[in-house]
Amino acid sequence: MGGAEQQIAALAREFLARGHRVALISLTPDCEVPMPDAVERLMLDMRKTPLSMAQALRQARRFATNWRPDVVNAHMFHANMFARVLTRVADLPPLICAAHSFSEGGRLRMTLYRLTNRWCAITTQVSETSRTEMVRAGAVSSDRVRVMHNGIDTTKFRAAPELRERIRAELGIDAGTRLVLNIGRLAVEKAQVALVDAFHRMDVSTPACLLIAGDGPQRLALEQRIAQYGLQAKVRLLGTRHDVPALLNAADLFVLSSRIEGLPLVIGEALACECPVVATSAPGVVELMGDLGTVVPVDDTAALAHAMQASLAGQQNATERRRIGRERIVSHFGIAAAADRWLMLYSELKERGSHRVTKIHPCADA
Numbered sequence: 001m002g003g004a005e006q007q008i009a010a011l012a013r014e015f016l017a018r019g020h021r022v023a024l025i026s027l028t029p030d031c032e033v034p035m036p037d038a039v040e041r042l043m044l045d046m047r048k049t050p051l052s053m054a055q056a057l058r059q060a061r062r063f064a065t066n067w068r069p070d071v072v073n074a075h076m077f078h079a080n081m082f083a084r085v086l087t088r089v090a091d092l093p094p095l096i097c098a099a100h101s102f103s104e105g106g107r108l109r110m111t112l113y114r115l116t117n118r119w120c121a122i123t124t125q126v127s128e129t130s131r132t133e134m135v136r137a138g139a140v141s142s143d144r145v146r147v148m149h150n151g152i153d154t155t156k157f158r159a160a161p162e163l164r165e166r167i168r169a170e171l172g173i174d175a176g177t178r179l180v181l182n183i184g185r186l187a188v189e190k191a192q193v194a195l196v197d198a199f200h201r202m203d204v205s206t207p208a209c210l211l212i213a214g215d216g217p218q219r220l221a222l223e224q225r226i227a228q229y230g231l232q233a234k235v236r237l238l239g240t241r242h243d244v245p246a247l248l249n250a251a252d253l254f255v256l257s258s259r260i261e262g263l264p265l266v267i268g269e270a271l272a273c274e275c276p277v278v279a280t281s282a283p284g285v286v287e288l289m290g291d292l293g294t295v296v297p298v299d300d301t302a303a304l305a306h307a308m309q310a311s312l313a314g315q316q317n318a319t320e321r322r323r324i325g326r327e328r329i330v331s332h333f334g335i336a337a338a339a340d341r342w343l344m345l346y347s348e349l350k351e352r353g354s355h356r357v358t359k360i361h362p363c364a365d366a
Helices: 003-017 050-067 077-089 107-115 128-136 161-171 192-201 219-229 244-250 265-272 285-289 301-313 319-333 335-349
Strands: 021-026 040-043 071-075 095-098 122-125 145-147 178-183 208-213 235-239 253-256 277-280 294-296 356-361
Touching: 003 021, 003 071, 003 265, 003 335, 021 050, 040 050, 050 077, 071 077, 071 335, 077 095, 077 107, 095 335, 122 128, 122 335, 128 145, 161 244, 178 192, 178 244, 178 301, 192 208, 192 219, 192 301, 208 244, 219 235, 244 265, 253 265, 253 301, 265 277, 265 285, 265 319, 277 285, 277 301, 285 294, 294 301, 319 335
Parallel strands: 021 040, 021 356, 071 095, 071 356, 095 122, 122 145, 178 208, 178 253, 208 235, 253 277, 277 294
Antiparallel strands: none
């Protein structure tokens, strides 16, 4: 249920709505993110062995040869590497490799990006900070990488009072309790343990609870920290959820505690739902949010606690600010605007022909 996978599905829907054809090659055989039925697809079962990789390349070459795309757009490290190697064994049109993270996995991956850079037409990054880091790491030269902001479906993410009432009732949260929400993979880079620390330090005059939606390797550490503080009644781990717009509408405050991000779309989703935001200064945060939320230093639990407390206490007259926040997301980060940017890039690299686009991504690799 990762952000990159959600982005690919949203773009596929937008491209199809505009009359283009879309094909998907996934490196894994399953995908939790629903894809439109009209997307033609090849679901591989590639494993990290030379034989499996060779078989996957042969299948992908046959699929691409039959489909004859105008542009190939790969997303995330493993698919980017796969697509670059595919260009060595298949006659493909221009390849665009989209990176979705500030670090993209460290030095080895940066080296592999650099060694295979000439095998793609251009690399994209989701934020200016991430682009700068990729150039600094030597993965790509500055003239061969550009920023392509991700987009948000603002028809799906919007203020909906009926969702707020329903989900709060389902979660057993009364009207007098302030709901603080975090959404993301339970991982070290998302720093939800530090978020629990900050929540424990808060001193609020009204009851408050913290809900964390997502799953991952840090779940046990979070459960232990919650138990250490005796916060079982106030902090809940919701696991994987498929109702993010409803959760954002139910919340009084969305908090991002991350150390590392690319472009944290969940902030944009919160703003589109007119939910106030407090976030750490992870890469891409200010670029996405502007001055429409509160930003604190990474790993500063005292500052995070103070910002959450202040935000919950000062929301009475914030209606206009919430409206402005949604307008910013709709105009600059809506999925339609993102599709416009991608199609302009495609047209730069390939003359418009049959309007076919192939996207390759590691569906379960977020």
